[in-house]
Amino acid sequence: MRRAAAAIAVLVCLTAPTPRASAQAPPVDEIRGLWVLRTSLTSPDRIRALVRSARDHGFNTLLVQVRARGDAYYSATIEPRAAELSRQDDSFDPLATVLRAAHAAGLRVHAWINVNFVSSAADLPSARQHIVHRHPEWLMVPRDLAQELAKVDSESPGYVGRLARWTRTQAGDIEGLYASPLLPGAVAHIVSVVRELAQRYAVDGVHFDYARYPSDRFDYSRQAIREFRLVVAPQLAAPERARLDREERIDPFAYPDALPEDWRHFRISRMTALMRRLRETVKHERAGAVVTVAAAPERQDALDRRLQDWGGWLANGLVDAVCPMAYTPEPAEFAEQIAAARSAAGERAVWAGIGAYRLSPTQTVANIRTARRLGATGVVLFSYDSMTNPRQSAPDYLALVARGAFRAETADAGSR
Numbered sequence: 001m002r003r004a005a006a007a008i009a010v011l012v013c014l015t016a017p018t019p020r021a022s023a024q025a026p027p028v029d030e031i032r033g034l035w036v037l038r039t040s041l042t043s044p045d046r047i048r049a050l051v052r053s054a055r056d057h058g059f060n061t062l063l064v065q066v067r068a069r070g071d072a073y074y075s076a077t078i079e080p081r082a083a084e085l086s087r088q089d090d091s092f093d094p095l096a097t098v099l100r101a102a103h104a105a106g107l108r109v110h111a112w113i114n115v116n117f118v119s120s121a122a123d124l125p126s127a128r129q130h131i132v133h134r135h136p137e138w139l140m141v142p143r144d145l146a147q148e149l150a151k152v153d154s155e156s157p158g159y160v161g162r163l164a165r166w167t168r169t170q171a172g173d174i175e176g177l178y179a180s181p182l183l184p185g186a187v188a189h190i191v192s193v194v195r196e197l198a199q200r201y202a203v204d205g206v207h208f209d210y211a212r213y214p215s216d217r218f219d220y221s222r223q224a225i226r227e228f229r230l231v232v233a234p235q236l237a238a239p240e241r242a243r244l245d246r247e248e249r250i251d252p253f254a255y256p257d258a259l260p261e262d263w264r265h266f267r268i269s270r271m272t273a274l275m276r277r278l279r280e281t282v283k284h285e286r287a288g289a290v291v292t293v294a295a296a297p298e299r300q301d302a303l304d305r306r307l308q309d310w311g312g313w314l315a316n317g318l319v320d321a322v323c324p325m326a327y328t329p330e331p332a333e334f335a336e337q338i339a340a341a342r343s344a345a346g347e348r349a350v351w352a353g354i355g356a357y358r359l360s361p362t363q364t365v366a367n368i369r370t371a372r373r374l375g376a377t378g379v380v381l382f383s384y385d386s387m388t389n390p391r392q393s394a395p396d397y398l399a400l401v402a403r404g405a406f407r408a409e410t411a412d413a414g415s416r
Helices: 002-015 044-056 094-104 143-149 157-168 182-198 222-235 238-248 254-258 260-285 301-305 310-315 330-347 361-373 397-406 408-414
Strands: 031-036 061-067 108-114 117-119 205-209 290-295 320-325 349-354 378-382
Touching: 031 108, 031 349, 061 094, 061 182, 061 361, 061 378, 061 397, 094 108, 094 254, 094 349, 108 182, 117 408, 143 157, 182 205, 182 260, 222 238, 222 260, 238 254, 254 260, 260 290, 260 310, 290 310, 290 330, 301 330, 310 320, 310 330, 320 378, 330 349, 330 361, 349 361, 361 378, 361 397
Parallel strands: 031 061, 031 378, 061 108, 108 205, 205 290, 290 320, 320 349, 349 378
Antiparallel strands: none
């Protein structure tokens, strides 16, 4: 039924006549956002340029990447300062600098946090206090590597090294190393990171990314399977529990393979439980902050392949808005994804994530207009950095988007 409703909405969107620019003036309360990568936060000059550019081109919200890979682009006591800030004085605080400049310019700032993704596999962190070095046992393990790593001491350098080498061979599908939402220690760590940030900074929102598994073939670490066993074993009849305990001595997958639906539910529910704790933490420390999540654009695919139940998170009020990363260059597919997300969201907000890095300014403007027609209450473009890089985009990219989507009255006046 939902897919039928989405299809009808898409059909209406694609067949409706395109209005003149004056009819495209954005709603007053529309979120007009930019995902801002950490590379634009490495100096006061870059931050000033970011805020000036966003303000001058009609954007009102910045989602700034302050926890990219288990490091900090703010003044932190829990995680190491980002290596990319080494050229700056220790007193330079990127997030504080963004907040001062953006708020003075009338812009909102959301702290963008990568939740489970903690490290590149190609370039491991140098800081010894990084989570990868302090707690390698918290890292997710793919099924393909689990039996081999089960025989390696997680404190050994060979453990992370082997996991990183395997991950590099999967670079097209797996971004890097992830911490596990199944392990209490890893969960407590990210909760403490979010608590510190929300306590210390007057952010307008917290935006969670990589709140998912790399694929449904994670996490098969021995610690994760032990957590699963602790949950399900007491629920089993004694003979079945004894049988699985015997099998587990020679097969570490005995419990997950014998109880596949329970195993799947366990992993999904633990990720959901983490999102609940993160929301509660943000709201406790900063009640007015908006909690949002970047999500795989198709709800069922996100659940099946990434074990990310963003539909359930919306239904249960764990997030205030979802940002489906609808990065496709195909207009019809984009419309279908946003329509489906809008249908799934109910009364919650949808901010359409647009992959501007792979689109022309004209295509980006068209997607913004499509998102509005389908009921999205905001758009977020990925990314500011790509759109302002002359090697990746037209030098006037933001100006063209502003003229076509955010300043319709100016474009209309100029055409007369």
